[in-house]
Amino acid sequence: MKQGIRSLTKNKFTASAVVVLTIVSLVGVFAPLLAPYSPTNTSPYDRLLPPGSLHYFGTDELGRDIFTRILYGTRVSVGIALIAILLSALIGTFIGSFSGFVGRWIDHVIMRSTDVLLAFPTLVLALALSAALGASIVNAALAIAIVKLPTYMRLSRTQALSISQSLYVKSAKTFGVSSGWIVRKHVVPNLLTPIIVQITLDIGDAILLIATLGFLGLGAQPPTAEWGAMISTGWNYLLDQWWYPTFTGAAIFITVMAFNILGDGIRDLLDPKSGE
Amino acid sequence: MNHSDALLSVKSINKTFITQNRGTRNENHAVKSLSFEIMRGEVFGLVGESGSGKSTIANLLMNLETLDSGEIVFDGTAIATSKGIPKFPYGDIQIVFQDPRSSLDPRMNVRDIIEEPLRRVSIARKKEFGSSSDVLKLIQAVGLREEHLDRKPHQFSGGQRQRIAIARALITRPKLVILDEPTSALDISVQAQVINLLKTLQDELGLTYLFISHNMGVVKYLCDRVGVLYQGELLEVETNETIFTVPKQDYTKKLLASVPSMFEDMEE
Amino acid sequence: MMNPLILDIQDLSLSFQTSGDEVSILRNVKLQIAAGEIVGLVGESGSGKSVTALAISKLLPEKITRFTNGSIDFDGVDILQSDESAIAKLRGKRIGFVFQEPMTALNPTMTIGNQLFHVIRRHSNLSKSEARTKVRKSLEEVLISKPEIVENQYPFQLSGGMRQRVVIAMAMSANPALLIADEPTTALDVTVQAEILTLIERLAKNHGTAVLLISHDLGVIAKTCSRVTVLYAGEVVESGNVADVLRSPHHPYTQALIRSLPDIATRERSLETIMGEFPDLRNRPSGCIYAPRCPKKFEKCSQSPTLVNINNLYEVACWAEQPTGGVA
Numbered sequence: 001m002k003q004g005i006r007s008l009t010k011n012k013f014t015a016s017a018v019v020v021l022t023i024v025s026l027v028g029v030f031a032p033l034l035a036p037y038s039p040t041n042t043s044p045y046d047r048l049l050p051p052g053s054l055h056y057f058g059t060d061e062l063g064r065d066i067f068t069r070i071l072y073g074t075r076v077s078v079g080i081a082l083i084a085i086l087l088s089a090l091i092g093t094f095i096g097s098f099s100g101f102v103g104r105w106i107d108h109v110i111m112r113s114t115d116v117l118l119a120f121p122t123l124v125l126a127l128a129l130s131a132a133l134g135a136s137i138v139n140a141a142l143a144i145a146i147v148k149l150p151t152y153m154r155l156s157r158t159q160a161l162s163i164s165q166s167l168y169v170k171s172a173k174t175f176g177v178s179s180g181w182i183v184r185k186h187v188v189p190n191l192l193t194p195i196i197v198q199i200t201l202d203i204g205d206a207i208l209l210i211a212t213l214g215f216l217g218l219g220a221q222p223p224t225a226e227w228g229a230m231i232s233t234g235w236n237y238l239l240d241q242w243w244y245p246t247f248t249g250a251a252i253f254i255t256v257m258a259f260n261i262l263g264d265g266i267r268d269l270l271d272p273k274s275g276e
Numbered sequence: 277m278n279h280s281d282a283l284l285s286v287k288s289i290n291k292t293f294i295t296q297n298r299g300t301r302n303e304n305h306a307v308k309s310l311s312f313e314i315m316r317g318e319v320f321g322l323v324g325e326s327g328s329g330k331s332t333i334a335n336l337l338m339n340l341e342t343l344d345s346g347e348i349v350f351d352g353t354a355i356a357t358s359k360g361i362p363k364f365p366y367g368d369i370q371i372v373f374q375d376p377r378s379s380l381d382p383r384m385n386v387r388d389i390i391e392e393p394l395r396r397v398s399i400a401r402k403k404e405f406g407s408s409s410d411v412l413k414l415i416q417a418v419g420l421r422e423e424h425l426d427r428k429p430h431q432f433s434g435g436q437r438q439r440i441a442i443a444r445a446l447i448t449r450p451k452l453v454i455l456d457e458p459t460s461a462l463d464i465s466v467q468a469q470v471i472n473l474l475k476t477l478q479d480e481l482g483l484t485y486l487f488i489s490h491n492m493g494v495v496k497y498l499c500d501r502v503g504v505l506y507q508g509e510l511l512e513v514e515t516n517e518t519i520f521t522v523p524k525q526d527y528t529k530k531l532l533a534s535v536p537s538m539f540e541d542m543e544e
Numbered sequence: 545m546m547n548p549l550i551l552d553i554q555d556l557s558l559s560f561q562t563s564g565d566e567v568s569i570l571r572n573v574k575l576q577i578a579a580g581e582i583v584g585l586v587g588e589s590g591s592g593k594s595v596t597a598l599a600i601s602k603l604l605p606e607k608i609t610r611f612t613n614g615s616i617d618f619d620g621v622d623i624l625q626s627d628e629s630a631i632a633k634l635r636g637k638r639i640g641f642v643f644q645e646p647m648t649a650l651n652p653t654m655t656i657g658n659q660l661f662h663v664i665r666r667h668s669n670l671s672k673s674e675a676r677t678k679v680r681k682s683l684e685e686v687l688i689s690k691p692e693i694v695e696n697q698y699p700f701q702l703s704g705g706m707r708q709r710v711v712i713a714m715a716m717s718a719n720p721a722l723l724i725a726d727e728p729t730t731a732l733d734v735t736v737q738a739e740i741l742t743l744i745e746r747l748a749k750n751h752g753t754a755v756l757l758i759s760h761d762l763g764v765i766a767k768t769c770s771r772v773t774v775l776y777a778g779e780v781v782e783s784g785n786v787a788d789v790l791r792s793p794h795h796p797y798t799q800a801l802i803r804s805l806p807d808i809a810t811r812e813r814s815l816e817t818i819m820g821e822f823p824d825l826r827n828r829p830s831g832c833i834y835a836p837r838c839p840k841k842f843e844k845c846s847q848s849p850t851l852v853n854i855n856n857l858y859e860v861a862c863w864a865e866q867p868t869g870g871v872a
Contacts, residue, residue: 465804497807534735535734
């Protein structure tokens with residue numbers, strides 16, 4: 001593990017991604033301490049102020065400090081994305097690896113149901129689910145979790161399948177150990193690597209999805225600070241008050257990029273090591 | 277060596293694999309009415325090429341496949357019949373596979389790998405030789421060191437990994453060890469070390485080996501008796517001396533003639 | 545050697561450069577093959593034998609390969625100085641390849657006949673019908689018994705031995721001057737192995753093709769090759785006539801290797817082993833690369849021995865084996 005982090009930071013790209021994401025996480029956790037203002041208090045006299053010493057990123061149409069709202073928005077946009085993906089990964093991996101290990105008709109049934117889910121474009125499905133469940137941040141998270149489920153089910157199933165045919169699992173069977181033991185000790189630990197890579201890559205995706213849903217009015221509802229919603233309203237002010245959507249957009253861009261670079265870095269790190 | 281009785285008795289076993297491929301039903305009669313015995317303390321060699329059924333036999337013996345018909349008797353008790361497995365003697369029969377690169381879980385450390393077979397073994401047995409000092413003795417017996425116990429497989433060479441696999445097979449003090457092409461994936465110089473190790477361990481621990489291989493040189497060196505497999509049938513079983521000097525079956529003759537030996541045919 | 549050299553590798557040194565580490569893979573490798581000769585290259589894993597084969601036609605990954613010394617001359621072409629397009633013209637046409645696993649050369653989605661057809665057309669000016677005839681003839685030449693059926697089959701329908709015959713047919717189709725066979729029979733059954741080796745021998749003789757046969761199996765080398773070069777950790781330790789090298793080897797490594805084979809060992813005694821471990825190629829030790837494991841080591845071995853001709857094309861790189869006053 002230690003060696004892993006060291007090798008991760010060898011590559012400058014990945015190292016900067018790690019730095020960025022550390023900052024993002026700290027921001028998310030310590031937002032109340034870092035934010036100079038309240039994210040929801042309106043102040044009509046201060047509306048649409050350009051970036052300055054009082055308001056680093058300016059203010060929005062209700063006079064709220066954009067910098068503060070971006071900081072608080074981290075909790076929603078990144079935090080909820082994290083939760084949604086972890087939920088998806090947990091359930092999806094459990095179902096998928098079970099399916100792959102057991103096989104036969106159970107496997108067929110489960111895989112055909114993932115086919116059904118995969119038939120819908122991600123965004124469309126997320127929109128439909130969100131709208132059906134009602135516009136709220138919780139439902140947005142749920143929608144994303146469901147949309148990403150097939151990815152983890154398929155990934156873990158494929159892994160479980162190849163692992164259960166590996167020679168070390170075959171050896172374990174000759175020892176007479178229980179299937180439960182094999183799944184716990186052999187299948188799951190060897191499964192985790194690609195799953196972790198997938199999670200890292202998907203978080204970026206999920207952030208974008210939440211932002212999109214927020215942009216369309218689904219997901220986080222006002223006055224909650226959420227990056228997508230902020231761009232949704234800010235978009236209209238782009239020409240005269242350029243700062244409004246721009247900083248938020250930059251926040252999304254940087255965070256998603258960092259997650260993607262980190263995911264690539266982890267994948268490169270974990271793959272060649274297992275080879276010769 | 278005085279072989280008093282048969283440790284393993286394989287009686288007329290049959291195994292057919294049926295695969296369905298887009299409507300066509302494929303029957304592969306992998307093992308055809310096979311019978312042989314392995315005496316206590318001997319090294320019994322099984323030679324054959326692909327399709328001979330040797331892998332299937334290993335799988336049947338290790339309870340990874342079920343018999344269609346016939347019986348396998350181990351140490352006096354039936355351990356496999358077509359009606360299922362009465363009770364498989366886990367720990368008494370162990371197997372070492374060909375590829376040391378994939379027979380060890382890459383995520384486990386060596387100590388856990390070696391100890392894993394002890395899980396299923398009776399408490400009494402575990403107490404008898406499951407202590408950590410025993411793992412230590414075993415790792416040293418196979419030529420590795422204590423500090424290796426905390427490392428992972430990928431930090432070792434092929435030969436070293438095969439030693440770990442051998443240690444793992446021996447932790448339960450088995451009576452019979454099946455060696456499935458144990459040196460075929462190793463370099464020549466490493467092969468010699470592993471063969472020497474296997475020989476030493478057999479003498480010291482009084483083991484019985486079923487040695488499956490297509491490498492005639494190794495078989496000739498290690499095995500007391502040799503059985504020749506061809507397409508699921510056991511063509512002949514002879515002593516080491518006989519089979520390499522006066523083989524009876526045409527296939528055996530062909531097999532022996534095909535082995536390019538540097539000591540016989542040379543380009544001048 | 546009567547015939548002109550088709551391959552002349554002199555003093556070839558190359559290393560692989562990965563992030564941070566530079567690993568010296570080959571060092572001062574010398575290898576010569578005359579037209580029509582079958583030469584063996586023998587060594588264990590890490591010896592550099594496959595790398596040497598790939599280097600001949602520059603098939604090594606460009607980004608990490610550094611040629612630090614030496615030259616490769618193929619039939620008058622300076623390989624190391626030539627660019628990729630010039631060498632690409634040689635591959636398949638003047639240099640044929642047979643690797644260990646036939647499925648690395650065969651397209652699983654094309655019929656055998658189709659694949660052979662394309663290869664033949666690519667390297668010749670034959671018309672479509674002429675090429676088709678040649679496909680049939682090529683399959684016959686590699687002793688495939690029902691070529692008209694096999695032509696229309698896919699690789700997965702053939703056995704390992706048949707697939708390798710097809711690969712050999714493809715490799716020989718353009719009548720190359722040199723055939724490089726890297727462990728061509730290792731993945732095959734013993735009985736098939738013998739047939740394939742005999743086939744390679746016969747084809748080489750009929751077409752006058754030189755063969756570089758790479759193997760870790762001394763028996764394979766003994767059966768097929770007239771000369772052999774022994775590699776250890778990227779260096780040539782010994783080279784000469786097969787009969788001489790295998791029956792009375794001069795280099796301690798070759799001697800130890802042969803003695804460790806169980807083939808003629810007595811059952812009562814344990815096999816001879818080579819003590820020590822393979823050297824770390826990242827820090828290639830100065831002096832003789834085999835010295836740490838050598839029972840004949842003495843002071844002079846702290847200097848790297850040079851390959852010295854001890855009699856009639858037999859070369860050894862070992863101070864202990866050189867005639868007294870051994871100076872290259």
